[in-house]
Amino acid sequence: MAIHVKHQSVLQYKETDCVRVSPQEICAGISGDAPLYSMFRKYPEAKPIACPFKSAPFTFSYNRGSGDCSGPVSKAESCTDDSRLVLKYQACPDVPSTESNVEELICLATWKEGSTRYLVGRITQGNRRPSASDEDQYRCFIYQRDIEANKVVYNIAQSADATCNGIQSAFEGSKTMKFKTVDNHHNRCKFPTWITDHHTWLSLDHKKTFKFSQRNATLKIVDEDPKPVIKAHENYVSDFVWNREFGMESQEQRKQNSEMRVICHGILQQSTEHKKVQMVQIVAHMTHGCNSGYVCMVFYKRDNKVIEIQQSEQYEENPDDACRYFDPATVPFTTLITTTLKPKKCPHLGRYTLASNNIPSEKRRKRQQPVIDQIPAVTPPECESHDYESLLVGCSPTQEQMEFKTPCVDHPTVGYSCHGSWYENNTYYVITTPIARKSTDNIRYCMIYTLSLLNPAPPNEGGASLRNGGPHLLRLSGVLGNCNRDIIPGVKGNWAFNFTSDGSCDETSAMSSASNYLITSASAFTLTLTAFLVILR
Structure with a gap:
């Protein structure tokens, strides 16, 4: 046997008959016109290569031995993987043995002998279940690239079986094709x-x-x-669809x-x-x-x-x-x-308290139960499912955080950084990132919420409005993945809550400072009065 490596996935060989002669004499008996046998490594063990036909898509005509089928034109389109090409054949009414069909070609090997270029590929029939026979799937091609009227043209000849026999040039084979590049396939506009x-x-x-x-x-x-x-x-039907069905992806x-x-x-x-x-x-x-x-x-x-x-x-x-x-x-x-998100100022700064109807009675009952000293303190199970009691928006020094207060001892605050927001159809959307996330965690939440007056007065009574600082209700949902429009804020989502406004950050701070001043003054007055009474005694 005389074996030639054409490609890492292609071997070709010739052999002699089995005769009783010495090893030195038997190999001399291989003649030049001896049959040539081809061996193709099977896919997917054969690693696909980039197909040599550049500048797809193409229109093409083909000939199965009974005449050229050029009208209507057939099409060859590329795949996202450049090792694949889809051939969409059209039937010509006046040409026998032509039919509408779709084939997918996977390019597996190329090599060159003199000026002749070879290709080996695997062909699957798009509208039929893949055949179990390798002989029906693997083919050898000879191709030649030319320029005609300033267009790139590929002349291609295909073998009749899973060998490279029967094809001598790009114009002679069991089937021949002529690819032509498509003019102005796209207007080549640019994204903004x-x-x-x-x-x-x-x-x-x-x-x-x-x-x-x-x-x-x-x-x-x-x-x-x-x-x-x-x-x-x-x-x-692509290979992917078939493999989904039969679990062989x-x-x-x-x-x-x-x-x-x-x-x-x-x-x-x-x-x-x-x-x-x-x-x-x-x-x-x-x-x-x-x-x-x-x-x-x-x-x-x-x-x-x-x-x-x-x-x-x-x-x-x-x-x-x-x-x-x-x-x-x-x-x-x-x-x-x-990929370069930075914190931004959160919208609607202020303090909010969880609406009472958001807290199930069972949870309130559990929180009111006394803690027994002999039992070690543990994080309540409800703390693991966004059990929030109040919300601070932008009340930190940077105004770039949303802070959810929880009843949990170990995790009293859950913070989110704001990165961008917009308003659409009476609904607010805020992109946030959990502050306490791991360095490898890429979680992003879309906060979806609406604002409405808590107790709106009829229009003819001149009731308060959001603009003049009236109390309002914030219905909020946190969503992973996308800012879905079918989410009802405060009702649906990965988690949902309703909050009532409790004043702005500055107002509450001022009230807290005034309250502290009054308490301090009262304590000082009590201390002075006590000292005076002691002196009198």
Whole structure:
């Protein structure tokens, strides 16, 4: 046997017949026209490589031996992983043996012999369950790159089986294809500078990372907890969908489906406030795994280092359809922060007391029970579930903290740093970070709350208002992940409470100082009177 290593995943060999001669003589019997056998390392043991076809997407024609199928044109699109390519075949009515089909090509090996370039890849049929036969999945290709009319063109020949036999050039094979680059695939618009000034954004739970390219035209989204990719075409089911169903998802497949590539295609509208852009609606081309299409995206500026995104879920083939049925009222928000959050002044400074109807009677009964000296003091179990009694907003010297007072002996105060806020539809949103978190903890809370008069008077009686300092009720919820709009403040959320206003920080401090002065004066008067009576005696 004469064995040649073409690639770490490809071996080719020739052999002689089994004859009774000496070892020195038998190897001399290998002729030049002896059959060539190929051995391909199987995926996923074969590590994928970047496909050699650059500048995707392409349109292409193909020929299975019965004529060129060039109309309607077929398409080849890239995946987020550059080792994969999706081939979307169209059927030509006047050409036999053509059919509409989708194939996914995983590039596994390339090498060169003289001027001939070879590729070995694994092909899966998108609209059929993967075959158990390796012979049906692995193919050898010869490809050639040319320039025609200032366009990049790839001529490709494919073998008929899992060998490199039967293909002599890029124009002769069981199937031949001709790839052409697509002109003006995207208008190459740029994302607004108020978004890309910070090239990296994070979701509140730090599970999603959004990174913009240096040219501000491409966005890469990495999701640590990927969901199944969107089916953009009825006749295409990716490997990821099949592996989800049969529980065979590989690490490489999970990685490719955790990444999304977004290219700005066109800006539809922008809204400004005080001469500054606060909202922009964009048509973008998104690639998720090996599915791709056009989506509608809306970016909102909430604070200097806080933005929110809404995105349509359905991929569209036509960019004009991406935002046609987009309804912002029904699409959830994704809240993003920068990697360099700094404390900011909290809104609505003041002191608040937990409303009495927030404390269950069972908890009040437990707190009123006497503590037995023989039993060591322990933290009440309710202290572990946000058992707050009062709230101080910005009453620390920096005015950048929200402090929740608890009945717990070990943890009397739970503090949060404010990082940015905004007001929308009579609701306030504040991005916060727990002060006592671990250095490796990336928890961020969205505080969602509303303010309303505690006992509003009818309008014709000229009742007090928030503006003139009337008492009010603060309904507050803490939420992880996103500032969800379906949260009812004080009712839903990871935790929820209702507080009543108890004056501003300065007012309460002044009252406390006056009270201390009166107590001190009274004590001094009592001491003087006592001394006077002693002298009289």
